[in-house]
Amino acid sequence: MGIELGDLQQIKEIVNDHKDGICINEISDRVNLHRNTVSKYLSILHLKGNVDIITSGSSKKYYPSKRISETTVKNFFFNPYIIVNSGLNIHYANESFYKITGSNQKQIIGFNLDSVQIPLFNDPNLKNQYKRTINGEIFTRHISTKIKGTDYYLYVRLIPTIFEDRTKGITIVLIDNTKFKEHITPIKTGDCHYRNILENQTEYVCRLLPDMTITFANKAFCGYIHKKEDEATGLKFNPVIVDENTVLEEIFDEISPEKPTKKITLKSLNYEGTVRHIEWNIKGIFDINNILTEYQSTGRDITELKNAEEKLEVYKNNLEELIKKRTEELQAVNKKLFHEILKQRDTEEHLNELIKEIRTVKYELSENETKLNFIMKAADLGTCDINYKKGTISLNKNALVIIGYSAKDFSKNLKDWDLMIHPEDYSSVMKKRKCFIDGDIPHVIIEFRILCGKGWWKWISYTNTTTIRDNMATLVSATGILQDIDRRKNIEKNIEIQKDIGLRLSESSGKSEAISYCLDSLLSILDMEFGIYYEKYPDSGDFALSESRNVDETTNPFCLQYNQHSHFSSIADSGTTIISGHKEVECITLRHELKDEIKSAIMIPVKNNRADYGCYLIYSYKRTDIPEYSINATESVITNLINTIKKIDAQKRLKKSNKYHRGLIEICPDALVLISPAGKINDVNSACEEITGYIREELIGNDFSDYFSDPERASHGYKTAYKNGSLIDYRLEIKHKNGSLIKVSYNVSVYRNDDGTITGIFAVARKI
Template structure:
C-alpha cells in the first residue's frame, strides 16, 4: 500500500514538470512502472480530480489539474450549486440553487447553460467561463441580477469538477452576498449619518480604543486642542488631562459594564493660552455580544462658564445678607439725596414762578432783544403798551419797535456794548396800530450764559394836563 502511494505521488510530481502533459508510455518509462500499473494509478487520479485526460489521436495525454469530485462538492457545499457536463448542459442542481433562483427543476435540468430562462445566464461570458472550467480553468465573477423582482448580489465560482465516471465537467457555485452587501451599505449609510451628525456639533466627540488611543473624533475637538486631524490620529486620550484626572477616568472606564455602560467626569484642562478650564466628559462603553469591551464613545463640553457661575452664585448666597444691608443703606442714602433734590427743585420752581410773575406784572414794559435785534422775550405790560400778543412779539425787531434806531446804529450799539452799564433816555416806540408814543427808557446790555441780550425797560410819557 505504501508503494502504491509513493508511485501516485511520483506520477503527480512528474506531471508538475510537464504542464502540457505526458502519455502513459512516457510516464511508465520515466518512473519504470508497468504500463497497466501506470494506467490504474492514472484512472485513480482522474477520479479524484487530480489530473486531466485528453485524447490526441490514438494516444491519451495526461496533465496535472485540480478538479473537485462532484459527489464531494454536493455533499459539503452549503451554497447553491449547478453542475454542468462537458457540453455545458445541466446534469445536477441542489435544493439551495432551486430556492435561490425560484425555478423548478424541470426547467433547468438538461438545459444548456445559455438556455436557462434567467437573466443571470444570458451573459455570453457565462458560457465562456463554463467552457474554461470544464477544461480545468477555475474562475469567479461578481454579478448583479434580478430574480423574482428582487435584486441579488452574487459571487459566481466556476469550478472544474470530475464525475464518478471520470468525465470532466463544471460546477457553478452561487454565493449569495445580497444580505452582506445590504449590511455594508447600511453600515456605510450609518457612518455617513453619524459623520453628518457630529460634523457641526460644538461638543467634543471622540471614539477611544481599549488602549486609550483616539480612533476617531470630530472637528470641534481638533479646534479645541489646536491640532490638525492627522496629529490626533492614534493620540493617547488620557494625556489631555492632569495625572489626578487621568486616574479618575481610568477607574471610571474600568467600571463600565454592559448593564452600566456610562459614567460622567468633570476634569480640568489647560487651554492653548495657558488658562485653566473645566470640561465635562461622558463616557459610554460599546460592548460585543459576548460582553467584551470594544471601544468607548466620549462626549465632552466646556463647562468653565457654568462652573464660574456656580462659584459666583455660591458667593452671592453666602454674602446675601451683607449685600442686602449695603443695598438698603445705599437706597436710603439715595432716597435722602433725592428728597433733598426734589425740595431744592420745588424751591427753585417757586422762585422761577415768582420771577416770571413779577416780570409779567411789572408796571413798566420790559423787552429783551437778542444779538440780532429780534425780540427774545417781552412781558405782559409790553404787550399791553404796544398792542402785541406774546406770539406776535417773536417776529418783531428792535428797529420796528423803536423807529429812532437804525440798523447802523444798532450795529454800533452791539459793537460797543458793555454789560451792566445802564442808560436812561427819552425815546419813541411804535405801536402795532402804527401810532408813535413817547417813552422814558432805561436800557442796558446783560449777559446770560454765553449770549448777550439788550434789555429795554420803558414807560409811556403821558401829556401833562
C-alpha cells in the first residue's frame, strides 16, 4: 500500500492540535485508518522531525515537534548562531557569528563546544541545558560574558534542531542586548512587587526596547501570542496587522518627548488565525537627555465592542434604508390618496368605506399574526439556522428544549450535530442534505432520530423554510423548523406492534405461546430491557415465574415465587403500577445484591372481572419515562391477550363438549340431524349416513330439505318446529343416494343457548 499525502497531512494536523499528546488509537479513530497504517505514517513524520514520541511503559504518545529544520535556520536566522550536533560538535556557523567572535571555520567547525576558546559555551546554565534541548526543550537566558576581551550582555536561545539526515542537534542563537542591559535587568531582578501587579493584569502588558525587542510580557500577553514567558522575552513586537495601510514603525516613530504617548487600535491576527481588535496605549520612556530608553505598552481586546459597533452600524444603515423606503411608500400612498380625495370629494361615504376596509385589513393582519404566534407556541416548534459555508448550526431556545440541551452545552459545530444523528438515519439525512446543497431539490423535509442531552434517542422533523444562495447558486445558509415528533412516531410504532401482536395472537396455538408473544411486545412498547411473567394459580392465589426475557438465575433480581399475602400480590391486584427508582421497589422482596440496579419498573396484571391469569413485570437498569400512550398500548396488548386466552379456553371447552355431544349423537339408533336456524345441516350421526347413503362430510353445510322427495314439505316442517319449539310424528320420504325412497317419521325439537336464543334444531327420523 502506497503513502497517501492527504492522510499524512491529516495525521500531522491532528498531532499539532494536541499539544498535550495523543495516542495512536485516537488518531486511528479520527482518520478511519487501521492503527498499523497510522503507525507507519507517524514513523515517517517522526523521521521528518514533525512529530516527537514519548514512551511510557508499553504505551506511546505523540506530540507536535518543537524542532526546527537546519534549512530553515540557514534561510531565516540573521542573528549570530551556530548549529551543533547531538555530540555537541559544531556543524555550522554563520558570518554574523564569525564577526562577533573573531573566529573562522578552521577554528570551530568540527570542534566540540568544550574545546573552542569561547567562555560563553562553558557557562553552567548552558552546559546543563544542552542535553535537554537535544531532547526537544527550548531554553532562553540573558548571560553576561566576555568575547575577545569585550563585555557582552547576550540573550541566548537554545533551539531544538533537526538535520537533513533526520539526526538531532541544537541551534545556539546570540542576540546582543548589551546596550539595553540597564533597561532589561530591573525587570528581571528589581521591582518584584511591580512585576507581580503586572502579572495579574487581564490586559496585555509588555515592555519593549527601542528596536521593539520584548523585555517583559505578562501572562495575559503571553497567552495572546501563545508563548511561554521565557519564549516571549527577546522576541520582536511584531503583530500580524490585517490593515495594509497601517505601518507599525511609523506609529512608534511618532512618539517623542513632547508627545510620549500614543493610542491606536490595531486589527491583527492572533495565533489561531482569528482577527482581533486590540486597543494599544504605547508610552515612550526617555532619560534625562531625552533619549528613548524603552516603550511600555498596554493592550485591551475590544473585538466584541468593535463587532457590536459594526452590527449597530449595519442595523443603523438598514434602518435608514427602511425608513427611506417606507417614507417613499407613504408618500406614494398619500399622493394617491390626495388625488382620490380630489376626485371623490362629493362621495364622502365611499371614502369612509375605504377607511373602514383598511382598518378591517389591519385588524385581520393583527389577528393572523397573533394566531400564528399562538400556534407556533402551542405546537412547541423550534427554529434551526444552518450556515453551510461556515459549518455551523444555531437553535433557538425552544429547539434546544426539544432536544434536551442548554445553550451552554450545545455545540454549534455542524459536524458535532451530524454525530448526534441516529446511525440508522444518518445515510438518508446526508443524502437529502447533499441533494439540497447541490440544488437538486428546493426544500428539505426529513424525519430522523437525534441523541438528546439526557442520553436517549428522540424523533424530530426538520423542514427547510428559507434558503440563501450566492450569485454562483452555492448554498450559503438555510433556516428551518424543528418539531418534536417523538410521541407520534412512538404511537405509530405501538400501533404496528399492536397490529403484529393481534395477528400473532390470532395464530397462537396455546396460552404459553400467546403470553410469550405479548412479553416481547411489551418490552418493545416500553423500551425496557428485562421482562418476567408470573402465572397466578387459581387454587392458592400464589404467583410463580413462567416466562422471562434477558433474565437468568444469576441476573434475576426477583423471587421465583410470591405467595398471595405478599406485597407483590397486593401490587399486582391493584392494577397497572409504574415504579420509578429502586426505593419504591423495596416493598417487593428482592435479591439484595441487584436491587440497587433497578431504576424503572412497571407491573401489568393480566386480569378482568371474571378471571385473574397472572402478572407481567417489566423493568430496566436505566430511568425511563413511560408516557400515557405507551400505557394505553400496553392495556390494548393485555386486552388482546385476555381475549386470546378466553378464546383458547373456549376452544378447549368446545372441543371437549363436541367430543361429549358426538358420543351422544352416535349412541342414538335412529337417524339424527342437527339443523341451523338457516336450514343448513350442521351435523349427523352414522344412522343418518346409512339411511341417506351419503357420508357425514357430504351432508354438512347443505340444505336439510334437499334430501326429501317433497322439499317444500320438509322445509315447512323444520320452520314450524323453529316457530313452535317442537314437531311430533312428521311424515316425510327420504331420497336415498341410489334413488330409492324411504318413509320416515320425524320428531323435531329446538335447542337454545344460555340467554334463551335458538341456536339450532334436533331432528330424529325413524323408519315406518
